[in-house]
Amino acid sequence: MATLAVLHGQDDSEQTRHSPAALGSGFALAAQGLRKRYGDGAEALCGVDFAVREGEIYGLLGPNGAGKSTAVQILTTLLLPTDGSAQVFGRDIVRDQDAVRRSIGVALQETGVDPLLTGSEALELQGRLYGATRRAARERAHELSGMLQLEDFAHRRIANYSGGMRRRLDLALGLVHRPRLLFLDEPTTGLDPLSRNALWDLVRTVRSESGTTVFLTTQYLEEADTLCDRIAILRAGTVVAEDTPSRLKRRMRRDVIELEPEDPAQLATLLRLVRRSQPSATLEREAVRVHVSHGATIAQELLAAAAGAGIALGGLRVAPPTLDDVFLELTREDGVTDAGEEA
Amino acid sequence: MLRFLEELWLLTGRSLKVTLREPWAVIPNIGISLFFLFVYNAGLSGIGQLPAFGGVPYLAFILPVALVSGSVGGAGAAGQALIRDLESRYFTKLRLTPVSRTALVMAPMLSGMIQLVAQTVLILLVALALGLKLPGGLLAAVGVVVLAAGWGLGFAGYAVGTALRSRSGRTAQAATFIFFPLLFLSDTFVPLTLIKAGWMRVAAHVNPTTYVFDAMRSLLAHGLVAAPLLRGLAAIVALAVVTLGFAVYTAQRTLRDA
Numbered sequence: 192m193a194t195l196a197v198l199h200g201q202d203d204s205e206q207t208r209h210s211p212a213a214l215g216s217g218f219a220l221a222a223q224g225l226r227k228r229y230g231d232g233a234e235a236l237c238g239v240d241f242a243v244r245e246g247e248i249y250g251l252l253g254p255n256g257a258g259k260s261t262a263v264q265i266l267t268t269l270l271l272p273t274d275g276s277a278q279v280f281g282r283d284i285v286r287d288q289d290a291v292r293r294s295i296g297v298a299l300q301e302t303g304v305d306p307l308l309t310g311s312e313a314l315e316l317q318g319r320l321y322g323a324t325r326r327a328a329r330e331r332a333h334e335l336s337g338m339l340q341l342e343d344f345a346h347r348r349i350a351n352y353s354g355g356m357r358r359r360l361d362l363a364l365g366l367v368h369r370p371r372l373l374f375l376d377e378p379t380t381g382l383d384p385l386s387r388n389a390l391w392d393l394v395r396t397v398r399s400e401s402g403t404t405v406f407l408t409t410q411y412l413e414e415a416d417t418l419c420d421r422i423a424i425l426r427a428g429t430v431v432a433e434d435t436p437s438r439l440k441r442r443m444r445r446d447v448i449e450l451e452p453e454d455p456a457q458l459a460t461l462l463r464l465v466r467r468s469q470p471s472a473t474l475e476r477e478a479v480r481v482h483v484s485h486g487a488t489i490a491q492e493l494l495a496a497a498a499g500a501g502i503a504l505g506g507l508r509v510a511p512p513t514l515d516d517v518f519l520e521l522t523r524e525d526g527v528t529d530a531g532e533e534a
Numbered sequence: 535m536l537r538f539l540e541e542l543w544l545l546t547g548r549s550l551k552v553t554l555r556e557p558w559a560v561i562p563n564i565g566i567s568l569f570f571l572f573v574y575n576a577g578l579s580g581i582g583q584l585p586a587f588g589g590v591p592y593l594a595f596i597l598p599v600a601l602v603s604g605s606v607g608g609a610g611a612a613g614q615a616l617i618r619d620l621e622s623r624y625f626t627k628l629r630l631t632p633v634s635r636t637a638l639v640m641a642p643m644l645s646g647m648i649q650l651v652a653q654t655v656l657i658l659l660v661a662l663a664l665g666l667k668l669p670g671g672l673l674a675a676v677g678v679v680v681l682a683a684g685w686g687l688g689f690a691g692y693a694v695g696t697a698l699r700s701r702s703g704r705t706a707q708a709a710t711f712i713f714f715p716l717l718f719l720s721d722t723f724v725p726l727t728l729i730k731a732g733w734m735r736v737a738a739h740v741n742p743t744t745y746v747f748d749a750m751r752s753l754l755a756h757g758l759v760a761a762p763l764l765r766g767l768a769a770i771v772a773l774a775v776v777t778l779g780f781a782v783y784t785a786q787r788t789l790r791d792a
């Protein structure tokens with residue numbers, strides 16, 4: 192803890208004084224029974240619990256509408272929870288908003304930057320709003336422009352920035368005051384693969400250089416997989432699983448095979464045939480679906496079997512599990528069948 | 535407190551900076567005020583000969599109309615600045631900082647006030663160039679600027695409150711149409727004694743703008759005279775208490791859970 196306080200400078204000495212108990216617990220962020228019901232009665236979060244350890248990159252994974260954004264907005268003090276509580280380094284997110292705001296950096300989808308400002312102006316203002324002197328704010332702005340490769344555009348108006356540049360600026364704005372906990376809301380949604388990889392590297396750098404804890408939301412399994420130490424999977428406002436990516440993946444079999452007979456009438460026959468070698472096969476809409484560890488090999492066997500039985504196939508898909516597959520897999524464990532899946 | 539003032543100054547400075555980068559959002563408002571001044575003075579100055587004007591030149595009589603219309607426009611700019619930040623969602627980014635919530639809402643108002651004061655001074659200078667005499671001297675001119683700023687502040691509370699409540703540029707824009715009855719249901723062009731329609735006289739008595747016009751006119755024509763000045767200030771305080779109360783109430787509600 193002492194080393195962290197040194198790395199983060201003066202802001203933390205104050206935190207250390209005020210919340211020794213929380214620092215002792217080693218959690219950067221913790222939530223207990225977090226609920227959010229909107230005015231129209233819709234329940235976005237139905238009692239969410241999790242705990243993020245200091246220095247960890249923690250991912251909240253879920254499809255659109257799962258409640259990720261609501262969770263982040265509550266944790267960053269933008270929204271009030273209907274029920275439940277959460278603490279950032281031991282400080283309550285409702286009662287102690289100022290202390291929470293000081294210790295977190297945020298890059299949210301729900302925020303923007305004044306398009307008439309230049310990047311360096313926005314960074315400098317941000318620094319000064321956190322109490323830095325003009326000179327310190329200017330130096331920090333310069334430093335971050337370099338780190339996020341924004342130098343060439345630092346003196347151009349933000350209105351002229353590309354999507355990737357805005358995302359990097361947003362990250363820079365979140366890092367201005369050297370926060371101990373960084374929130375990233377779908378940081379790579381809409382980015383091209385190159386910018387996405389660059390952003391992942393940046394997040395790793397931030398963590399390794401300053402020990403910053405990172406809490407991110409994503410709808411991409413791959414992102415959670417490569418970047419996060421631990422993942423919570425959020426579905427319809429509830430955490431359905433929380434573990435390390437590797438353990439979660441072990442819980443789901445590797446690949447998904449889907450076979451679709453040309454004649455829908457043969458669906459039942461095809462299912463019976465597949466179940467002879469793959470008893471876990473299920474029927475999903477117009478196709479037989481099975482999760483296996485070696486997709487390509489099993490697919491070959493199944494194709495041969497289908498040809499042998501005289502079933503003409505109209506479609507075949509062999510793929511690593513998508514987020515939807517993960518969900519199907521997880522909800523099946525709960526004994527619930529979910530018909531909603533990707534188109 | 536010092537920290538609050540620093541935050542307010544930083545946010546106001548930002549607001550002014552971006553306003554200057556988009557001057558076309560402000561120029562029409564100044565244009566309209568100067569247009570009022572030129573056109574009404576040129577077209578109506580003859581009626582200043584009427585005894586009801588008590589020898590006050592028509593330029594001094596109509597100048598407050600240009601000033602008040604300018605100050606209302608400047609105050610509307612405060613609402614528009616806030617709407618811009620709400621729409622670009624920069625406002626949400628600012629809400630994530632530990633900055634005082636009061637400073638967040640006051641900064642666009644203060645920036646609107648600064649624009650308004652600059653604008654009022656400009657219009658006064660144009661009036662002087664047109665031949666305005668100021669028997670009350672610099673003190674009277676300062677008094678007029680203070681009245682315009684106070685009236686603008688009252689209107690800024692209204693503009694910011696509706697901006698926060700509606701979060702839409704169009705609704706906030708529509709809400710500024712209250713400006714028309716406020717400006718014109720009053721002794722706008724002639725003294726009350728010359729207004730014959732009974733309903734109009736009632737409206738003018740109820741309309742707080744009337745007292746602001748009268749206070750400005752008295753300053754311009756006679757310098758510091760207590761009674762009209764105090765009535766004008768009272769009207770301003772009454773309006774400001776209501777509209778700033780509305781703005782603070784709306785801000786507290788929307789900033790708590792938006």
